[in-house]
Amino acid sequence: xxxxxxxxxxxxxxxxxxxxxxxxxxxxxxxxxxxxxxxxxxxxxxxxxxxxxxxxxxxxxxxxxxxxxxxxxxxxxxxxxxxxxxxxxxxxxxxxxxxxxxxxxxxxxxxxxxxxxxxxxxxxxxxxxxxxxxxxxxxxxxxxxxxxxxxxxxxxxxxxxxxxxxxxxxxxxxxxxxxxxxxxxxxxxxxxxxxxxxxxxxxxxxxxxxxxxxxxxxxxxxxxxxxxxxxxxxxxxxxxxxxxxxxxxxxxxxxxxxxxxxxxxxxxxxxxxxxxxxxxxxxxxxxxxxxxxxxxxxxxxxxxxxxxxxxxxxxxxxxxxxxxxxxxxxxxxxxxxxxxxxxxxxxxxxxxxxxxxxxxxxxxxxxxxxxxxxxxxxxxxxxxxxxxxxxxxxxxxxxxxxxxxxxxxxxxxxxxxxxxxxxxxxxxxxxxxxxxxxxxxxxxxxxxxxxxxxxxxxxxxxxxxxxxxxxxxxxxxxxxxxxxxxxxxxxxxxxxxxxxxxxxxxxxxxxxxxxxxxxxxxxxxxxxxxxxxxxxxxxxxxxxxxxxxxxxxxxxxxxxxxxxxxx
Amino acid sequence: xxxxxxxxxxxxxxxxxxxxxxxxxxxxxxxxxxxxxxxxxxxxxxxxxxxxxxxxxxxxxxxxxxxxxxxxxxxxxxxxxxxxxxxxxxxxxxxxxxxxxxxxxxxxxxxxxxxxxxxxxxxxxxxxxxxxxxxxxxxxxxxxxxxxxxxxxxxxxxxxxxxxxxxxxxxxxxxxxxxxxxxx
Ligand SMILES: Cc1ncc(C[n+]2csc(CCOP(=O)(O)OP(=O)(O)O)c2C)c(N)n1
Numbered sequence: 001x002x003x004x005x006x007x008x009x010x011x012x013x014x015x016x017x018x019x020x021x022x023x024x025x026x027x028x029x030x031x032x033x034x035x036x037x038x039x040x041x042x043x044x045x046x047x048x049x050x051x052x053x054x055x056x057x058x059x060x061x062x063x064x065x066x067x068x069x070x071x072x073x074x075x076x077x078x079x080x081x082x083x084x085x086x087x088x089x090x091x092x093x094x095x096x097x098x099x100x101x102x103x104x105x106x107x108x109x110x111x112x113x114x115x116x117x118x119x120x121x122x123x124x125x126x127x128x129x130x131x132x133x134x135x136x137x138x139x140x141x142x143x144x145x146x147x148x149x150x151x152x153x154x155x156x157x158x159x160x161x162x163x164x165x166x167x168x169x170x171x172x173x174x175x176x177x178x179x180x181x182x183x184x185x186x187x188x189x190x191x192x193x194x195x196x197x198x199x200x201x202x203x204x205x206x207x208x209x210x211x212x213x214x215x216x217x218x219x220x221x222x223x224x225x226x227x228x229x230x231x232x233x234x235x236x237x238x239x240x241x242x243x244x245x246x247x248x249x250x251x252x253x254x255x256x257x258x259x260x261x262x263x264x265x266x267x268x269x270x271x272x273x274x275x276x277x278x279x280x281x282x283x284x285x286x287x288x289x290x291x292x293x294x295x296x297x298x299x300x301x302x303x304x305x306x307x308x309x310x311x312x313x314x315x316x317x318x319x320x321x322x323x324x325x326x327x328x329x330x331x332x333x334x335x336x337x338x339x340x341x342x343x344x345x346x347x348x349x350x351x352x353x354x355x356x357x358x359x360x361x362x363x364x365x366x367x368x369x370x371x372x373x374x375x376x377x378x379x380x381x382x383x384x385x386x387x388x389x390x391x392x393x394x395x396x397x398x399x400x401x402x403x404x405x406x407x408x409x410x411x412x413x414x415x416x417x418x419x420x421x422x423x424x425x426x427x428x429x430x431x432x433x434x435x436x437x438x439x440x441x442x443x444x445x446x447x448x449x450x451x452x453x454x455x456x457x458x459x460x461x462x463x464x465x466x467x468x469x470x471x472x473x474x475x476x477x478x479x480x481x482x483x484x485x486x487x488x489x490x491x492x493x494x495x496x497x498x499x500x501x502x503x504x505x506x507x508x509x510x511x512x513x514x515x516x517x518x519x520x521x522x523x524x525x526x527x528x529x530x531x532x533x534x535x536x537x538x539x540x541x542x543x544x545x546x547x548x549x550x551x552x553x554x555x556x557x558x559x560x561x562x563x564x565x566x567x
Numbered sequence: 568x569x570x571x572x573x574x575x576x577x578x579x580x581x582x583x584x585x586x587x588x589x590x591x592x593x594x595x596x597x598x599x600x601x602x603x604x605x606x607x608x609x610x611x612x613x614x615x616x617x618x619x620x621x622x623x624x625x626x627x628x629x630x631x632x633x634x635x636x637x638x639x640x641x642x643x644x645x646x647x648x649x650x651x652x653x654x655x656x657x658x659x660x661x662x663x664x665x666x667x668x669x670x671x672x673x674x675x676x677x678x679x680x681x682x683x684x685x686x687x688x689x690x691x692x693x694x695x696x697x698x699x700x701x702x703x704x705x706x707x708x709x710x711x712x713x714x715x716x717x718x719x720x721x722x723x724x725x726x727x728x729x730x731x732x733x734x735x736x737x738x739x740x741x742x743x744x745x746x747x748x749x750x751x
Binding site for chain 2: 106121124134181185187189303307
């Protein structure tokens with residue numbers, strides 16, 4: 001390819017376009033103005049957000065929906081610091097995004113210049129890598145390397161801070177020369193411990209723990225084939241939902257703090273756990289000392305820094321989950337596991353009795369009903385983007401996801417305010433998909449400014465606000481562990497239907513279950529919709545493993561409750 | 568205790584990345600030294616961490632997640648020579664002066680600065696040896712001490728380092744003495 005002489009700002013867009021970028025989420029300002037000016041000459045769709053946090057969540061939602069790298073762009077100082085929550089969210093959930101920030105001129109760095117902030121210092125612990133680019137000629141290699149790092153191995157966010165003079169300066173673009181040195185980026189780790197095959201072949205009561213890594217690496221088919229061949233049941237982490245279809249007979253459902261009771265029980269009774277692309281977060285293990293006490297543990301992960309971090313591993317295999325389990329297939333022997341599977345299923349009957357889904361319509365509106373109805377009406381085919389709180393757990397329990405990347409949620413960081421912007425990003429990435437937001441009245445008010453972004457961009461996103469008048473999940477903890485002392489959890493908000501009107505979005509209010517079907521039907525015919533579901537105010541999510549409790553000691557609907565010191 | 572030889576790009580901010588990692592993962596650093604290597608652009612850190620073998624694997628895997636970290640060797644179990652360098656300024660007049668000079672001899676240390684009131688003693692060796700010299704000097708009045716922290720090298724023939732530094736993009740500008748900034 002011929003060399004071209006361009007400004008740094010032009011090189012930035014030239015490189016982004018060549019990396020396959022056609023949309024960026026951003027907000028302009030002084031230090032990034034040269035880049036914005038140059039953008040007009042490139043085939044880039046710019047989505048103007050209402051807050052830079054939204055830009056990062058949108059890039060994240062875009063990445064999670066499509067598997068491509070999402071790009072967010074902002075100015076220096078406050079623009080850059082507003083991105084931090086979104087970057088940390090992407091880091092915790094291994095989402096590949098590239099954030100570009102303008103920086104003051106290199107001559108001013110270190111002088112506390114107007115809107116100067118040390119964003120590479122601030123984001124150091126929440127990025128895979130970051131750059132402070134002060135030379136135009138560094139822009140191309142930085143962008144190319146940033147994309148490689150964001151996607152490679154365990155994905156994650158990368159930030160490129162570009163000084164204003166580097167954007168304005170002129171130099172030659174040599175695309176080939178700017179290619180990243182993959183040998184130095186790709187860091188495969190080593191495996192250790194005992195032979196996993198021997199453990200699998202010997203196991204009588206094995207459980208697969210399916211995590212986000214399966215989806216990130218595209219290993220769904222391989223994992224499914226492995227589970228089917230071995231007849232090993234699969235438990236899912238929150239972010240692993242969709243890795244195996246909900247309707248698959250071997251899929252047990254979600255594990256952990258609000259996991260299904262039979263799933264947690266199966267894990268505690270197991271003699272082998274096969275962890276695939278998951279990281280034994282405290283929300284899925286409960287008390288680590290009593291976690292799966294009789295189980296050997298196999299851990300497959302692309303990030304060797306996860307091995308032995310939380311749980312002692314007998315067999316650690318470093319690599320892409322799909323490739324690793326495919327490599328196992330030929331050496332697996334057939335083991336009859338019908339007794340184990342039957343034992344697990346026997347416990348489902350008991351749990352189903354306590355399932356809120358089975359409650360008759362008594363005039364009350366339960367969030368679980370709303371979500372289950374939306375699942376039924378959308379035939380389980382929507383991309384659902386949730387916020388954080390009770391509604392998030394009810395979504396995971398009552399919307400049954402058949403395909404990967406159809407549930408988008410902030411797991412690791414638990415970022416309220418994530419849903420609406422992430423859904424906008426998902427819709428931009430998957431324009432033909434039906435995209436639903438499930439959000440609490442608390443989290444909705446954190447980023448509702450992005451309604452305007454949705455309208456300005458003409459995006460068809462359906463928003464279901466689970467409005468319980470409380471910061472529900474915190475209220476639930478207060479109810480269980482703080483003697484119902486509701487400190488700062490009752491919350492008011494705007495009239496959501498009127499708010500919809502103010503933004504020019506179709507809106508509705510639902511107060512009883514009988515209205516759910518018709519309202520959701522009507523919403524689906526609109527381009528964009530905002531529905532206020534006034535649900536039962538003091539409902540709680542069950543089952544619940546109180547933080548730090550043994551995984552098998554779940555609070556069931558309703559039963560006596562004890563507090564633990566760990567949270 | 569686990570000891571690592573860590574080869575890193577000799578670039579601004581690398582020490583910050585490494586120390587930030589140890590802080591946020593709550594790894595307990597006992598000592599960390601850094602200096603140039605025979606390969607230009609490459610620095611070597613000797614990091615001693617208070618942890619066990621399981622912890623050591625985590626430290627190593629986490630270090631490898633930092634891009635400017637080019638290679639990590641856990642040298643805890645291989646034969647090495649470890650050295651610490653110290654300079655100790657002691658109060659030494661009259662009789663005490665002769666006694667201090669005798670101790671310096673015994674410890675094969677050196678006197679590198681002399682003033683009417685004080686002596687500066689330089690010594691290299693293992694931490695134990697330096698600690699023990701320090702103890703015997705204390706009664707005379709140690710005014711100041713500076714130590715480098717441990718550097719360590721594997722004994723005998725070993726492979727030359729094959730890693731090379733990366734090309735160093737996005738290191739930011741560096742400020743010059745006259746207050747202006749230059750792009751590096
Ligand atoms: C940014 C942020 N602040 C605080 C929290 C702590 N938190 C977790 S859940 C929750 C309540 C969420 O309330 P709401 O959005 O109304 O959803 P609900 O639980 O009622 O479904 C809070 C405050 C958080 N996760 N994120």
